[in-house]
Amino acid sequence: MREVIGEETSEQLDYEPARLSVIQHVRLKYACRACEEAAAEDGPQIATAEKPLAPIEKGLAAPGLLAYVIVSKYSDHLPLYRLERILARHKIDIARSTMCDWARDSAAALKPLYDLMIREVLASKVIHTDDTPVDVLDRQLPQTRVGRFWVYVGDRDHPHDVFIYTANRSRDGPMTFLAGWGKDTRRFLQADAFGGYDGIYAGQAGGRVTEVACWSHARRKFYEARTSDSATATQALAYIRLLYDVEDEAKALVEKRFDGAAAPAADQGEAQRRLAAIRLELRRAKAVPILAQFKTWLESRQATAGGPVLPKSPMGQAIAYVLNQWDALNVYVTDGDLAIDNNLAENALRRIAIGRKNWLFCGSDNGGHTAAVLFSLIASCARHEVDPFAYLKDVLTRIAAHPMHRLAELLPERWSLAKADT
Numbered sequence: 001m002r003e004v005i006g007e008e009t010s011e012q013l014d015y016e017p018a019r020l021s022v023i024q025h026v027r028l029k030y031a032c033r034a035c036e037e038a039a040a041e042d043g044p045q046i047a048t049a050e051k052p053l054a055p056i057e058k059g060l061a062a063p064g065l066l067a068y069v070i071v072s073k074y075s076d077h078l079p080l081y082r083l084e085r086i087l088a089r090h091k092i093d094i095a096r097s098t099m100c101d102w103a104r105d106s107a108a109a110l111k112p113l114y115d116l117m118i119r120e121v122l123a124s125k126v127i128h129t130d131d132t133p134v135d136v137l138d139r140q141l142p143q144t145r146v147g148r149f150w151v152y153v154g155d156r157d158h159p160h161d162v163f164i165y166t167a168n169r170s171r172d173g174p175m176t177f178l179a180g181w182g183k184d185t186r187r188f189l190q191a192d193a194f195g196g197y198d199g200i201y202a203g204q205a206g207g208r209v210t211e212v213a214c215w216s217h218a219r220r221k222f223y224e225a226r227t228s229d230s231a232t233a234t235q236a237l238a239y240i241r242l243l244y245d246v247e248d249e250a251k252a253l254v255e256k257r258f259d260g261a262a263a264p265a266a267d268q269g270e271a272q273r274r275l276a277a278i279r280l281e282l283r284r285a286k287a288v289p290i291l292a293q294f295k296t297w298l299e300s301r302q303a304t305a306g307g308p309v310l311p312k313s314p315m316g317q318a319i320a321y322v323l324n325q326w327d328a329l330n331v332y333v334t335d336g337d338l339a340i341d342n343n344l345a346e347n348a349l350r351r352i353a354i355g356r357k358n359w360l361f362c363g364s365d366n367g368g369h370t371a372a373v374l375f376s377l378i379a380s381c382a383r384h385e386v387d388p389f390a391y392l393k394d395v396l397t398r399i400a401a402h403p404m405h406r407l408a409e410l411l412p413e414r415w416s417l418a419k420a421d422t
Contacts, residue, residue: 017089017090018068018090019090020065020087020090020092023062025051025052027048027049027050027051028048028049029046029047029048029049030046030047030048030049031045031046031047032045053400053401054400055105055106055109055110055396055397055399055400056102056105056106056109059102059105061102063392063393063394063396063397064393065102066102066106066392066393066396067388067389067392067393067396068389069083069099069102069103070103070106070374070378070388070392071378071388071389071392073103073355073359073374074351074355074371074374074375074378075351075378075382075388077351077354077355077357077358077359078358079358079359079360080096080099080100080359081096083096083099084096084099100363100367103370103374104366104367104370106374106396107369107370107373107374109396109399109400110373110374110377110395110396110399111373112399112404112407113377113395113399113407113410113411114162114373114376114377116407116408116411117160117162117376117377117380117411118162120154120158120160120411121152121153121154121158121160121162122178122181123154123157123158124154124155124157124158124187125155125157125185125187125188125337126155126187126188126189126190126212126337126338126339127152127153127154127155127178127181127187127188127189127190128151128152128153128190128191128339128342128344128345128348129150129151129152129153129174129189129190129191129197129342129345130150130151130191130192130342130345130346130348130349131148131149131150131151131169131173131194131349132148132149132349132352132353132356133146133147133148133169134146134147134148134149134352134356134361134362134368135147135356135360135361135362136167136361136362136363136364136365136367136368137361137362137363137364138364144361146168146169147165147166147167147168147362147365147368148165148166148167148168148169148173149163149164149165149349149352149368149371149372149375150163150164150165150166150173150174150177151163151164151345151348151349151379152164152177152345153344153345153348155337156272156337159380159383159384159413160376160380160383160411160412161348161376161379161380161383162376163352163371163372163373163375163376163379164177164372165362165365165368165369165371165372167365167368169196170196171195171196171197171198171199173196174196174197174200175196175199175200175204175205178200178205178207178209179205179206180205180206180207181205181206181207181209182205182206182207182208182209183206183207183208185208186208186209186210187207187208187209187210188209188210188212188331188335188337188338189201189209189210189211189212190212190213190214190338190339190342190344190345191211191212191213191214191342191345192213192214192217192342193213193217193321193325197211210331211328211331212328212331212332212338212339213325213328213329213331214329214341214342214343215240215243215244215329215332215340215341216340216341216342216343216346217341217342218240218321218322218325218329219237219240221317221318221321221322222236222237222240222315222318223237224314224318225313225314225315225317225318227314228313228314228315229309229313229314229315232301232308232309232315233315233318235297236294236298236318236319239290239293239294239297240294242290243287243290243291243340244340246282246283246286246287246290247279247340249282249286250275250278250279250282251275253278254271254274254275254278257271257274275336276335276336276337277336278336279336280335280336281336283332283333283336284333287333288333291330291333295323295326298319298322298323299323301315301319302316302319303316348379351375351378351379352375377391377392377412380411380412380413381412383412384412384413384416385416386412386413386415386416391412391415391416394415395410395415398410
């Protein structure tokens with residue numbers, strides 16, 4: 001007879017498809033017999049229990065389904081026609097036009113929170129911005145036209161990524177958004193060399209805003225010109241690599257403070273302040289001399305100074321770009337809160353680029369504005385490592401009855417902290 005002498009355990013990861021359910025709201029009706037007899041001529045006096053407030057008045061979709069549609073399209077990049085097919089597998093027939101209306105109405109319900117995020121971003125000392133095109137349907141044209149999504153990334157004290165949609169790429173977009181920004185104190189705008197920002201730097205938007213250029217853009221110019229002049233490109237890229245080495249050294253010193261690990265959430269503020277202080281010290285000691293040597297070398301390569309690089313060549317244009325942007329490219333070494341490049345904004349726009357490959361176009365300008373609201377909430381959730389479905393389901397459940405003076409409690413980072421405490 002055999003006896004049990006131990007056991008072996010193995011595990012498998014399984015999956016159960018999503019489940020949809022119907023929620024019934026039963027509202028009791030009350031009548032007072034005595035009141036009816038006393039006022040029989042006025043008819044029966046009936047009172048019905050209050051109906052729970054909903055993000056979409058008389059809407060079929062509950063907050064969980066609304067959150068699912070929003071996350072599926074604006075985070076997972078599923079076009080609504082695919083989502084329509086997915087729901088059909090669950091024997092639920094919901095037209096993509098209906099889901100489009102749900103997204104629009106959800107964005108309208110969340111608009112006060114979006115407006116608060118805009119105010120938070122505009123309180124930033126430093127804003128990173130960039131833009132990307134999107135095709136837009138226009139019933140008056142035989143083909144799509146080009147609209148624009150802009151992103152404005154707030155600083156560490158105002159940690160939100162806000163998207164704005166405009167019908168074109170005119171300077172009115174950033175000029176309108178940043179109107180009055182910097183009127184009270186000096187601010188920094190980190191962006192590419194788009195001429196639409198020039199009026200902002202000149203004070204035409206009503207504020208004192210300093211241009212901070214992007215070394216990642218500068219590096220790209222040399223990389224793209226490498227096939228025409230590999231020797232010059234290699235040397236230029238080596239100089240830029242030295243500048244980034246200084247940034248990496250600052251990050252390593254901060255990580256050392258936290259024993260080689262990322263700073264815990266409670267210490268993120270301290271880590272960022274420490275990084276800013278170390279950055280400034282290292283940049284002054286190491287980056288400033290590198291920049292001086294780099295500029296001298298760039299000028300020596302130009303044909304006007306006896307160098308071998310012709311002005312109209314790809315390398316000549318790369319050198320001219322950097323020298324024309326030189327003052328703005330050097331601003332970052334004057335303040336530890338500034339980044340060496342604009343990668344924060346470029347990375348934030350990736351969600352638009354990925355989505356654009358799937359849903360292809362916006363159905364209208366109104367659809368662009370709806371997307372801007374929902375992209376902002378999704379991106380800010382990602383920035384704070386918040387589950388966007390759980391966040392949107394809870395916020396859509398509560399926002400209709402939530403006091404406006406306490407709206408900040410529903411910002412992703414504060415919502416996450418509140419959930420962690422419960």
